[in-house]
Amino acid sequence: MRILLLTNEFPLPQDAGGVRRQLGLCECLGGRHELHLLAREREQTPAAAIDEVARRLGGPVETFAPPGAPDRRPIPLALRWGRSVVRRSPPWMLSLPSTALARRAVELAPRFDVAITLDDVAHAYVGPLHRHLPVVLDKHNVQGASAVAYRPWGTSLPGLALHRLTLLQTRAFERRTCRMAAAVVVTSSLEGERFQRLYGWWPHVVPTALPPPPPAPVADPLRAERAVIWIGDGRYPANVDGLVRFAREAWPALGDTGATLLVAGRDQPTEVTELAGLPGVEVLGYVDDIDGLIARGAVGIVPLWAGAGIKMKTLTMLAAGLPVVGTTVGLEGIAVRDGVEALRADHPQALAAGIARLLDDRRAGAAIGSRGRDLVLRDHTWTGVIHRFEAALAAAVERGARSRRRLVESFSDG
Numbered sequence: 001m002r003i004l005l006l007t008n009e010f011p012l013p014q015d016a017g018g019v020r021r022q023l024g025l026c027e028c029l030g031g032r033h034e035l036h037l038l039a040r041e042r043e044q045t046p047a048a049a050i051d052e053v054a055r056r057l058g059g060p061v062e063t064f065a066p067p068g069a070p071d072r073r074p075i076p077l078a079l080r081w082g083r084s085v086v087r088r089s090p091p092w093m094l095s096l097p098s099t100a101l102a103r104r105a106v107e108l109a110p111r112f113d114v115a116i117t118l119d120d121v122a123h124a125y126v127g128p129l130h131r132h133l134p135v136v137l138d139k140h141n142v143q144g145a146s147a148v149a150y151r152p153w154g155t156s157l158p159g160l161a162l163h164r165l166t167l168l169q170t171r172a173f174e175r176r177t178c179r180m181a182a183a184v185v186v187t188s189s190l191e192g193e194r195f196q197r198l199y200g201w202w203p204h205v206v207p208t209a210l211p212p213p214p215p216a217p218v219a220d221p222l223r224a225e226r227a228v229i230w231i232g233d234g235r236y237p238a239n240v241d242g243l244v245r246f247a248r249e250a251w252p253a254l255g256d257t258g259a260t261l262l263v264a265g266r267d268q269p270t271e272v273t274e275l276a277g278l279p280g281v282e283v284l285g286y287v288d289d290i291d292g293l294i295a296r297g298a299v300g301i302v303p304l305w306a307g308a309g310i311k312m313k314t315l316t317m318l319a320a321g322l323p324v325v326g327t328t329v330g331l332e333g334i335a336v337r338d339g340v341e342a343l344r345a346d347h348p349q350a351l352a353a354g355i356a357r358l359l360d361d362r363r364a365g366a367a368i369g370s371r372g373r374d375l376v377l378r379d380h381t382w383t384g385v386i387h388r389f390e391a392a393l394a395a396a397v398e399r400g401a402r403s404r405r406r407l408v409e410s411f412s413d414g
Helices: 017-030 047-057 074-087 099-111 121-129 143-149 157-180 189-199 237-249 251-255 270-277 290-295 312-319 348-360 362-379 382-413
Strands: 002-007 034-040 061-064 114-117 135-138 183-186 227-231 260-264 281-285 299-302 324-326
Touching (some): 002 017, 002 099, 002 121, 017 047, 017 382, 034 047, 074 157, 157 189, 183 382, 237 251, 251 260, 299 312, 312 362
Parallel strands (some): 227 299
8 A cells, every 4th residue: 555644743752752653563564565755844854764664664764844933922822823813723733834834745645545644633634634545643632622621820700611612612623624624543442432523423433552572571660760750742731730730739649758750751841841849759851762761660650630542651661561540531541450560540649658658669660560561562562463554455445436436426417
């Protein structure tokens, strides 16, 4: 199959869950199909990184200039919000997609059987492309559901009004782009239920996965230092809110016992960097060697109370053999049993109690980590689930063929 890939976030460096899913999926497809990637740069991308992605995908990679910073002066800001209301799209969707990338995709469309949009912003490209080529939307989360819990403008009346407006715009954009797509892929059955509840039909479900982990686990909870690992993108509000809530409400007692909380991830905001003032908290920022970081830890923590879909950070720690303590949201979509493959708790103090248990009983932690790793090897490797994604691709191609036949028949009848 000839597949055109579109992303608004170049997949290197691998510094966030979304780009890790993208690259893992595309590498697996590249061993089985003919690929061509169109990617918008996040910043000036070095030629070596472009060559590396092309090597890993086994096909051409074209890049496009990164988006500029939005103009935040009052009049341009007001105009952008006005356009977003008219176009029924969140305001950031008016500036982040690349016109040049969309134009190139349409130009290339006749050479391909199907296209895949690999991130939420790239779903905007389905509009200009879907009349030329069937498009599959790979949705990391159903934004119309996950955005409900966010309060980026606070809880004042104006802030709540803006939140309500952007939620309606997000749902209108998501509904519109999904209707134009030939197939939609979500990461778990729970996400499928949310999608069906909002938009009225059942999407394809393909779990988030990892490349097959190395034969030996990375983590060694029996011998690791008394360290707890947190990984997260600082630009994602649910990550920040969850970490800050856990650290402020429950971590200090653990820190006072000599435990260390290692906080890793790109673009951490002030409320995260300030956590370094708490006992035992080290804010590391972006860490290139995730395996090396995980090897330092005895426990992994995923404190999330908002968000949706399978979390790449959770899979990464489980696959390494690191015992994980997480909330229901943090473990969503992964068939862990509480106390067997992970520990589940939904209050900060209960999360801290689970961490304390595993720090004090390293054999129990090692057993949980081993069973968690086995679960990932069984259910969440790309080689194990790629056939489900290929089924979505085949359905999209067939739907595109039916649409073309109907179009030909309509001209014949005329």
